[in-house]
Amino acid sequence: MSANIIGLSLLLLGLILLLAKVVRINAGWAQRLFLPSSIIGGFAALALGPEVLGTIASSLGSDRFAEAGIFTPEILQVWKSLPGLLISIVFATLFLGESLPTPKRAARLVGPQLSVGVVLASGQYVVGLLLALLVLGPLFGTNPMAGALIEMGLEGGHGTAAGMRGVMEELGFPEGADLALAMATVGVVGGIVFGVALINWGVRTGRTKCLDGALEQSLDEQRGLFRGDEQYPAAMMTTRPASIEPLALHFGFASVAVLFGVLLLKGLQWIEQLLWADVVEILAYVPLFPVAMLGGVVVQLLLDKTGNGGIIDQGMMLRIQGLALDLLIISALATLSLTAIAANWQPFIILAVAGVAWNVFVFLVLVPRIIRKYWFERGIGDFGQSMGVTATGLILMKIADPENESPALEAFGYKQLIFEPFFGGGLITAAAIPIIAEFGLIPLLIFMSVVLVCFLILGIFYYGRHPEVDVAGDPQPSVAN
Template sequence: MSADQIGFALLVLGLFLLLGKVVRVKVGWVQKLFLPSSIIGGFLILLLGPQVLGRVGGPVGENGLFTEPMLDVWTALPGLLISVVFATMFLGQDLPTPRRAGKLVGPQLALGVAMGSGQYVVGLLLAALILVPLLAAEPMVGALIEMGFEGGHGTAAGMRPVLEDLGYGEGADLAVGLATVGIVAGVVIGIALINWGVRTGRTEILKGDVQASVEEQKGLFRKDEYYPAGTMTSRPSSVEPLSLHMALVAVAILIGWLFLEALRWVESQTYSSVMINGDTPLEIFAFVPLFPLALLGGVAIQAVAAALGVDHLIDHQIMLRIQGWALDFLIVAAIGTLSLEAIGSNIGSFLLLAVAGIALNVGLFLWFAPRIIGRYWFERGIGDFGQSMGVTATGLILMRITDPDAESPAFEAFGYKQLVFEPFFGGGLVTALAVPVIALTGPWPLFSVMLALFLVALGTGWFYFRPRADAERRELQEKGADGVDAVTT
């Protein structure tokens, strides 16, 4: 494959991302679903590629409108860009102490961990009792709810090489499909929950019908709105600020690569000689992808920059723009190369996992969140619901609808919770380790660990944070505050 072919494939990918934006601006029902342009562009590629148009036959050929090199580039691209997404997560952010973060977001973290570990509990239980014995699925199918819902398209696509190495390549297609279901359902169900919350008085800030402006539905800003994309932290005569930040991302990924290689070397020199079932070496880090370690590389750079007093040179808004660019191109490529055949041949497993994941997230939001979070439980909990259904951006969209002027502590608590939560779930170390662990030991050992973590999250919330939430509500009611939700406990 030549450099020209790779470059042309990227240009065409950009074209379809732009077409997705045009569809978002022009089509009303797409606007009402708040579908990201990247998802729309990915579906356009899917329709015009080998999975749909290519099967029709005729003059277009088996690859649809695209060439084989294009499809090869797009298939490989998500596994590369996901490291960029994770490397930027903490760059430019203040890193709080664990004690301070725990004090600010204890209930938020309990809710997030319950949703993350609960997705493993439900998925592994379905795998062990139904999907494997009755539908002949692989045991690794039990990790797909968390990989697709909590992790989103980036994590699902980034785990493809691992799943393929372990002989379960179709699992990556199922995970990307679940991620798509999760984002769409997260926005649709989330907005329905917000309307229900407003009507029943469970929201403290919104007190009328939920109405998004035309610009919000189109995903545009008004001419009189101004939101800076970032801050210039270096003079362009020395180095362009965007180039500086891209260089820091590259170094973060390299540090993550060194971490991963070191772990693999230690593994090769120690326990990898142990055999499981007589012929399978005990290897875990050999199958761990790079992107969760790239996240740690970003944390390392931020910590060093703070220690040297130069952290002001790293602007988090610019990092968010780099992250958003990588995620948009990643999603277009991941959906565009999705195998509908893999989903179709595993439709029973796919539907069961999707329904179970949605039911778990809705149930925990409606039952657990109001009992462990005091004031603004709806505004704070809806962010975790959105994230657990797709990506962080989904949670932010739903929080912005319920709290448009950031009057509640929802955004602050959610942000600090991410610093503790992201290194483990939603594409972190737990997500990366789960698949090889299941492949080596079967579903039950990981199920036991996740069940214990799930019960700890529920128990901590119920016995520690629930009394605090009740006291906070009683204190507010005694002061005669308006709009406090009375939750039956």
């Protein structure tokens, strides 16, 4: 494939993203759903591709758009390859530029927040694995690996679902990635719809502490724009452009993090081949992106130890991460297989409904019993993250606590440092599919059930009954909005 085709494919993604933003600015339905432009653009590209336009053209007897819609097969091939590459950039930048809190404050804030996050994620596994074992397998003959789709799609989001495509194809579950991507889309839309509904309910019933009136947003907020008088810096330059462009410097550190991840993964796979690959093989199927995240942690630790931690700006890393994620979502949705979803629509609906129901149940019933102070503001962020992506959780926290009066954002950020390496695209998410393929559903179901019960007990009977260990009511340092 020529470099010109690759370049044109990337330029088309930029054009689609720009047109999608125009739709977001002018379409009231998109504003009310808080739909990201990448989701709008992804569905537009899907509609203009072979799965929709191509199918319609074929049914009408025309071969003009049947093969690839308005695009070309080469462009679609580039787009299909991009998610697996971009997801490593997204995860490598997660902890670059992060500053560590004081151990005492972090430990006291993280406890209840981590309990909620792990209960949500491990419960998604338990619900999905039970459904695969008792319903989907016996009734529909569904692949057992479908039991991991709720956590992969809802907690992991589009990036994780797309990043796991190669693993699922290699292990004999090629339709899994398309189902996971569809699940992630349900989660992103459902996260906003249910999240905003829950916030309105919380305001009406007096459960929110930071909102005491009707939930309202300005026209600019609905359209996703800033007013001319608003000051919202995108990032901070940590080096002079005359020596190196700051964005290029940060991309360089992200690249080093990914390369660290490559070396680490290759080393672990070499050890597995050397010691136990003839008995069981798991690491051979673990994708790069969760290990790239560990590479980012290594890079940040090395910079901190050498006194150079300040050279990385978290805001700049967030911009790189956001660009990679937007392009990833569009390219993943554009190459989504509707045929695979249609062939498995019944198991998909069962899993999606069960996953959303579990998340709502945890937020309404369990979160108030685990987090005693500012439970609504702190729980809504984890609810949003468990429905799609971290950005959804951040959006809902911003709506529920617009002036950052609660410690929700701070606690959520600290929790990510422990939570992300394992769930929502971390090591457990990456290993779940190979474990099911190698050992079946039962071992993973038992392990996740134990994790769920342990964190439920810890959350309800320790943090829930001893709210004094939580510093949610203490004065907190200022956190950027």
